[in-house]
Amino acid sequence: MKWVGIGLVTAPHGVHGEVRVRVDTDFPERFEEAKTLTLLLASEPGDRAPRTASERAALQSRAFDVEGIRSHKRMLLLKLKGVDDRDAAEKLRNAEIVIRPDQVKPLPEGSWYIFDLEGLEVFDEEGRRLGVLDEVLQSAANDVYVVKGEREILIPAIKDVIREVDVAGGRMTVKLLEGL
Secondary structure (H helix, E strand, O other): OOOEEEEEEEEEEOOOOEEEEEEOOOOOHHHHHOOEEEEEEOOOOOOOOOOOHHHHHOOEEEEEEEEEEEEEOOEEEEEEOOOOOHHHHHOOOOOEEEEOHHHOOOOOOOOOOHHHHOOOEEEEOOOOEEEEEEEEEOOOOOOEEEEEOOOEEEEEOOOOOEEEEEOOOOEEEEOOOOOO
């Protein structure tokens, strides 16, 4: 199944099973409204969090009922049913909190979710296929698209470079900068 990440369990909090959650959505109110949350569990507790759609698809999902949620130092503290002590909470470290693509909120025209972009075929302005957009790296300045083809290309997600995005058609057209 294809999943969309909305948060990441970063660590246990205290001794009663709460976990710290980094919020990775522009709509944090969805946590307040949730009665159940789905987590993608790492193969081994503490494994690195998934970054790509293919990594997410390979992980086991598990739904948890939400017992409590509160804000704490720019993060959320989450209490899940059945996670009652620090050891159980530790097993959720690096678990990604996800939703199905049909649960996302609509975005304004000209904006896309990362999961919409991953998997698009990328072409230059002359029509040459560069590869497939495999991953979106988020940085302070702008996102960077990792395109894997004959070679890996890093493409800055800026208006001067991204010429057209056709999610329905499964393609993106870019203007390559000097040196790419």
